Each structure stands twice: as structure tokens, then as C-alpha cells.
Amino acid sequence: xxxxxxxxxxxxxxxxxxxxxxxxxxxxxxxxxxxxxxxxxxxxxxxxxxxxxxxxxxxxxxxxxxxxxxxxxxxxxxxxxxxxxxxxxxxxxxxxxxxxxxxxxxxxxxxxxxxxxxxxxxxxxxxxxxxxxxxxxxxxxxxxxxxxxxxxxxxxxxxxxxxxxxxxxxxxxxxxxx
Amino acid sequence: xxxxxxxxxxxxxxxxxxxxxxxxxxxxxxxxxxxxxxxxxxxxxxxxxxxxxxxxxxxxxxxxxxxxxxxxxxxxxxxxxxxxxxxxxxxxxxxxxxxxxxxxxxxxxxxxxxxxxxxxxxxxxxxxxxxxxxxxxxxxxxxxxxxxxxxxxxxxxxxxxxxxxxxxxxxxxxxxxxxxxxxxxxxxxxxxxxxxxxxxxxxxxxxxxxxxxxxxxxxxxxxxxxxxxxxxxxxxxxxxxxxxxxxxxxxxxxxxxxxxxxxxxxxxxxxxxxxxxxxxxxxxxxxxxxxxxxxxxxxxxxxxxxxxxxxxxxxxxxxxxxxxxxxxxxxxxxxxxxxxxxxxxxxxxxxxxxxxxxxxxxxxxxxxxxxxxxxxxxxxxxxxxxxxxxxxxxxxxxxxxxxxxxxxxxxxxxxxxxxxxxxxxxxxxxxxxxxxxxxxxxxxxxxxxxxxxxxxxxxxxxxxxxxxxxxxxxxxxxxxxxxxxxxxxxxxxxxxxxxxxxxxxxxxxxxxxxxxxxxxxxxxxxx
Numbered sequence: 134x135x136x137x138x139x140x141x142x143x144x145x146x147x148x149x150x151x152x153x154x155x156x157x158x159x160x161x162x163x164x165x166x167x168x169x170x171x172x173x174x175x176x177x178x179x180x181x182x183x184x185x186x187x188x189x190x191x192x193x194x195x196x197x198x199x200x201x202x203x204x205x206x207x208x209x210x211x212x213x214x215x216x217x218x219x220x221x222x223x224x225x226x227x228x229x230x231x232x233x234x235x236x237x238x239x240x241x242x243x244x245x246x247x248x249x250x251x252x253x254x255x256x257x258x259x260x261x262x263x264x265x266x267x268x269x270x271x272x273x274x275x276x277x278x279x280x281x282x283x284x285x286x287x288x289x290x291x292x293x294x295x296x297x298x299x300x301x302x303x304x305x306x307x308x309x310x311x
Numbered sequence: 312x313x314x315x316x317x318x319x320x321x322x323x324x325x326x327x328x329x330x331x332x333x334x335x336x337x338x339x340x341x342x343x344x345x346x347x348x349x350x351x352x353x354x355x356x357x358x359x360x361x362x363x364x365x366x367x368x369x370x371x372x373x374x375x376x377x378x379x380x381x382x383x384x385x386x387x388x389x390x391x392x393x394x395x396x397x398x399x400x401x402x403x404x405x406x407x408x409x410x411x412x413x414x415x416x417x418x419x420x421x422x423x424x425x426x427x428x429x430x431x432x433x434x435x436x437x438x439x440x441x442x443x444x445x446x447x448x449x450x451x452x453x454x455x456x457x458x459x460x461x462x463x464x465x466x467x468x469x470x471x472x473x474x475x476x477x478x479x480x481x482x483x484x485x486x487x488x489x490x491x492x493x494x495x496x497x498x499x500x501x502x503x504x505x506x507x508x509x510x511x512x513x514x515x516x517x518x519x520x521x522x523x524x525x526x527x528x529x530x531x532x533x534x535x536x537x538x539x540x541x542x543x544x545x546x547x548x549x550x551x552x553x554x555x556x557x558x559x560x561x562x563x564x565x566x567x568x569x570x571x572x573x574x575x576x577x578x579x580x581x582x583x584x585x586x587x588x589x590x591x592x593x594x595x596x597x598x599x600x601x602x603x604x605x606x607x608x609x610x611x612x613x614x615x616x617x618x619x620x621x622x623x624x625x626x627x628x629x630x631x632x633x634x635x636x637x638x639x640x641x642x643x644x645x646x647x648x649x650x651x652x653x654x655x656x657x658x659x660x661x662x663x664x665x666x667x668x669x670x671x672x673x674x675x676x677x678x679x680x681x682x683x684x685x686x687x688x689x690x691x692x693x694x695x696x697x698x699x700x701x702x703x704x705x706x707x708x709x710x711x712x713x714x715x716x717x718x719x720x721x722x723x724x725x726x727x728x729x730x731x732x733x734x735x736x737x738x739x740x741x742x743x744x745x746x747x748x749x750x751x752x753x754x755x756x757x758x759x760x761x762x763x764x765x766x767x768x769x770x771x772x773x774x775x776x777x778x779x780x781x782x783x784x785x786x787x788x789x790x791x792x793x794x795x796x797x798x799x800x801x802x803x804x805x806x807x808x809x810x811x812x813x814x815x816x817x818x819x820x821x822x823x824x825x826x827x828x829x830x831x832x833x834x835x836x837x838x
Contacts, residue, residue, distance in 0.1 A: 249500045250499075250500070251499060251502035251503075253502065255550075267502060267547075268502075269502065286535070286539040288538075288542060
């Protein structure tokens with residue numbers, strides 16, 4: 134009897150990818166190693182979800198840093214046609230806790246698959262260039278090994294996210310002996 | 312939490328017809344593996360809407376509804392049937408169609424067939440029309456019976472090997488948590504539009520059971536996946552609308568083009584199936600659209616009964632489409648969920664008059680009949696899904712029945728309350744409810760005349776630690792005891808067992824019984 138895998142890789146964050154950061158450097162999934170990381174997907178022309186999400190999580194990361202739990206923010210574009218590294222750098226200037234990542238279509242597709250993210254370009258004459266990119270608005274918390282510890286739906290308020298992240302980070306730090 | 316313990320919430324005891332439907336579900340669940348007697352529909356290969364998986368799943372949903380709303384203190388009636396239904400749902404005969412359907416080739420996905428491959432794992436991709444039923448049933452089982460047997464690694468295993476072909480065979484192991492997690496992420500990847508059934512076909516209907524499963528998982532784990540998914544679902548479908556210009560639910564969405572397929576023909580099964588399920592989490596919306604949708608579908612008949620206007624399926628590329636739409640059954644189920652008693656009564660009157668109800672081995676069903684109508688034009692078409700399952704489901708349901716299961720099946724302390732935890736094959740349970748106000752287990756029994764008297768028994772469980780008790784037949788005390796003593800003074804036999812007391816009674820009438828306890832075992836101890 135051949136035993137085939139059921140879907141074991143249910144939690145995202147385990148896949149490999151290669152992207153360009155907003156300083157024009159090539160980065161791989163190794164960028165998530167050695168420290169805790171919060172990963173968001175989005176696009177710089179996003180009107181509502183991304184600005185709200187970035188503002189919320191910038192506040193969360195600031196708060197955690199103040200409590201002695203540094204977590205790095207990563208913002209991965211789902212709109213590589215418009216989101217060049219330069220555009221990402223300018224866009225993320227108000228959110229210094231976040232590093233922007235972009236790439237070509239194939240690179241972005243690989244990153245989306247790694248995180249099981251939905252994003253799809255749809256026509257919209259009211260938008261610049263005539264399109265927008267609805268996308269999954271989930272934040273992923275990765276540990277220092279790149280494993281997904283938890284994910285947070287967009288509806289969660291900052292305090293709820295903090296309440297969920299603190300015990301996870303505390304457990305992790307206890308296990309690492311820090 | 313809903314209070315199901317007060318007498319005011321008591322539904323009347325089950326009618327002979329309701330008991331008959333439960334017995335029929337039981338009878339079908341007891342058939343040997345791969346004996347699908349009475350369940351075979353007109354289509355080939357288990358790829359249509361009357362397939363075994365649908366019949367099994369909606370029998371289980373009907374059991375859940377009946378247990379929660381009508382017999383909350385009788386898990387022993389439902390648990391064994393539920394287990395057997397899940398066992399059948401995992402049989403290869405039920406899911407093997409996916410190996411073929413996964414390759415595409417229908418008119419909805421033939422242009423994409425080159426990218427599809429033969430897929431054996433029936434829950435890995437697409438096929439939410441199967442995977443969501445497995446997921447929702449095993450999680451429902453855990454919630455309803457406080458039994459996590461399907462949470463064990465490999466507890467849900469899809470396995471096929473043949474002596475005659477296929478080499479080493481196939482085996483795919485899951486459990487209720489890995490399966491739920493997998494479907495959740497498939498839902499996320501879809502942007503919450505939903506997971507496809509056949510490749511490229513996202514049906515609104517078939518994603519509702521997955522939402523039920525997410526909700527059950529949330530109840531077990533304290534999560535909020537169902538809320539997240541339904542909120543995302545609303546946003547994702549907002550651009551298409553869930554309903555077309557004619558006021559009827561959209562049938563499906565093409566995954567590649569995002570083209571919506573409206574219910575232009577006003578097929579009753581589309582509205583009724585979708586409405587009966589979506590009422591779980593979106594009741595206001597479903598209720599707001601119900602009257603007009605129903606008015607378009609319902610048929611008033613000269614004999615005062617009601618039927619439905621089925622939409623004929625046009626030929627496709629010269630072929631007749633064979634599919635058990637089960638329009639009549641789905642509208643009855645929908646009306647029952649809406650609490651529309653007038654419509655339900657009219658439909659059931661039609662079924663009883665024109666659809667040849669039969670009793671077999673104590674069970675009630677409406678046998679398959681492929682003839683569309685009789686000489687007078689009355690609908691006689693009965694698909695196995697309608698005749699075995701949906702008319703029973705409708706008769707057993709209560710207003711917002713499935714919605715109640717979704718929201719909160721049990722109040723706190725339910726699993727510590729006295730209950731009928733096992734039932735012999737010779738006993739029907741017509742009523743079973745624990746009344747907290749009087750600390751009484753209220754139940755009604757009837758011995759089956761077609762079974763040996765030795766099988767006319769029930770097991771009363773969760774009764775220890777409650778101090779002295781009295782057993783009443785109507786107003787007459789027939790036994791009393793406590794955790795260590797027992798005395799019978801009337802026409803009943805009671806024997807202590809590992810799980811409580813085994814009660815034998817073989818009178819010929821419906822007997823109303825009441826077990827009254829002195830103490831509330833769930834109450835906080837006095838300081």
C-alpha cells in the first residue's frame with residue numbers, strides 16, 4: 134500500500150522564494166531567519182486595506198519592541214508591475230519597521246504560493262492604470278526558523294493581535310533560553 | 312447559549328412519521344458495506360447531486376437537527392447512526408468518482424483540461440462537494456457527542472486497493488484538524504470566494520457545509536475561523552452579488568474567468584439548497600429573499616396540495632443530462648428551515664398523496680420513481696435524495712434548525728446532564744429532554760412491535776452523584792434509588808451497568824417517563 138501524504142503542509146511559510154527588497158537587494162526565505170517576522174501581502178495602490186493594515190501592525194510592532202520583543206515587518210507586493218523597489222521604499226517610509234519585497238511575476242507567484250495567499254488583478258476604471266489587486270489580508274507571524282506560528286485575520290484589532298502575539302513570543306523565547 | 316432545558320422550549324414528542332424517518336436512516340446506515348439498496352439514483356458514477364455522499368451527509372445533518380432540537384437528552388439514539396454514516400462516507404465507492412472528475416472535461420472546464428491531472432486524494436484540491444461533508448460531519452460528531460475520535464492522527468483515511476488493478480493502491484490519512492486546516496487554507500487561497508467542486512466550478516451551495524465545519528471547529532477550539540470566512544465570503548461575493556437580476560441565487564462562478572452562472576431557469580434546487588444552508592450564518596438575507604423566490608417556484612394544485620415547478624434541463628451537445636436535482640425535496644427542506652409550516656404542510660401532503668410512501672423494516676421513505684407525473688399531472692418523480700433523506704429532514708427539522716446547530720448546539724453543562732446514552736434496536740425514543748428547573752429527565756418510549764422484546768431497552772447515563780432519584784410512569788412511581796441502591800415497584804426492569812442503568816420496558820403503548828433527581832450535580836457545592 135502506497136501511503137501518500139494528506140496535506141501536511143497546511144500552515145504557510147515553509148516554501149522557498151527569491152525576491153528583491155526595497156533596497157534592490159536579492160533576498161530569499163532566509164530573510165525570515167534568526168528573528169521573528171510579521172509578513173503582510175499587499176500593493177502600494179491599495180486604497181483601504183493596506184494603509185489600515187500597515188498602520189495597525191506598525192503600531193503593534195512598535196509596542197512589542199518597547200516591551201523587549203523585537204519583530205521585523207515584511208511587506209510583499211502582489212502588484213510587481215507597479216511596485217518597483219523604489220516605489221516600495223517611498224511607500225513604506227512612514228512604516229520603518231517594514232521591509233518591502235517585490236520581484237517579477239514568477240517570483241511573486243512563488244511567494245504567494247508559499248503563504249497560500251490569494252491575489253488577482255481585476256479591471257477597475259476608477260483605479261490608476263485601470264486595475265486593482267484584491268488580495269488576502271492576513272498577517273503571518275513566523276518564528277526564527279521561518280515557521281508560521283500564527284496568522285491574524287484583518288478584522289482583528291491591534292490589541293487583540295497583541296494579546297495573541299505576546300504569549301507566542303514568550304513561549305518561543307522561553308524555549309530558546311533567551 | 313440557547314437554553315434547551317426548559318419545558319417551554321420542548322418540541323412535542325416525535326410523531327410516528329418522524330420516528331419512521333429516523334428508523335429509515337438507521338436502516339440505511341446498517342446496510343453492509345457497498346450495499347446501496349434504495350440509494351441508487353438515475354445517474355452514473357456518483358458525480359451528480361443525488362450521489363451517496365449527499366444522501367449520507369444530509370441524513371447526518373437531519374440527525375444533528377433532531378438531536379439538538381427534539382431529543383437533546385438522547386445521544387444514544389443518534390451517535391451509532393452518525394458513526395456508521397461517517398464510515399460509509401469514507402468508502403471508496405463514495406469518493407472514487409474524483410479520480411475521474413479531477414481530470415476535467417466538462418463544459419465548464421474542458422478548455423482547462425490540459426492543466427489538470429488525475430487526482431486520487433479526494434480532499435486535496437477542489438471537490439469541496441465531498442471534502443466539506445467529511446469535514447463538517449466529523450467535527451459535528453465531536454461537538455454533538457463530545458467524542459474526539461476523529462481527531463486522532465489518521466482517523467480519517469481514504470484508502471483504496473484492488474486485487475485486480477492499480478498496483479499498490481492509495482492511502483491518504485487525515486484527521487478532523489488537518490482536514491479542517493487544509494480546507495481553511497484552500498478557502499483563503501480562493502480569496503474567500505470558495506473552493507471549487509468540479510474543477511473551475513465554485514458553487515455557493517457546496518461551500519456552506521465547509522463553513523459549518525469551520526464553525527464546529529471554532530466551538531471545539533475557541534477559534535473564529537467561521538466568522539473570518541463568512542466575512543471574507545461576503546466581501547468576495549459583493550462584486551458579483553449572491554443573487555441575480557431575477558432574484559434567484561447564482562448557481563456558480565467560473566474560477567478562471569470569474570463569470571457568474573445565474574439561475575436563469577429558476578431551478579428550485581439552487582435556491583432551496585442554498586437557502587436551507589446559508590440560513591446558518593446569514594439568516595436575515597435568506598429570509599428577506601425567501602418569499603419572492605418561493606413564489607416563483609411553488610405550484611398550487613387543484614387538490615389543495617403544493618408542488619414545485621422544476622426547470623427542465625436542456626440537452627448538452629446532444630446528450631440528456633442525468634441528474635437527481637431533487638427539487639421537491641430541497642424546497643421542503645428549505646421551507647422547514649424557514650419555519651414556513653404552511654408550505655411544508657402542503658408539500659408533505661403532496662408527498663403522502665402522490666409519492667407512494669412506504670414502510671419497510673419500521674422505516675418510512677418515499678421510493679424512487681423516475682416517472683415525472685401521473686395521468687392527472689401530479690408530480691410523482693422521487694429521487695432517492697428526496698425520498699430517503701430530504702422529506703425526512705424536512706419533517707424532523709424545526710424553524711432555524713440547522714442555524715441552531717451552527718450557532719450553539721448545547722448549553723453549558725449539557726454533557727453532565729442525565730441522558731439516554733444507548734438504545735436497543737427494539738425501542739423508539741419519542742421524547743428525551745432534561746429539565747433543569749425540576750432536575751428531571753423527561754422521556755417517552757415505545758417498544759417496537761417488529762423487534763424482539765429483549766431489544767426493548769435503553770441505558771440511562773450521567774446519573775451518578777445526583778443523590779436519590781425516583782422513576783415515574785406518568786404520575787405513578789415505578790422505581791427509586793440512589794448511587795448504591797435500587798428498588799423497582801412497577802412494571803419496569805432496571806439493572807446497573809458500567810454506564811448507568813439499563814431500563815427494560817416492553818409495554819404496548821407510548822409510555823411517558825420521568826426520572827427526578829434530588830440534587831443538581833452541576834451546581835456549585837455549598838461553602
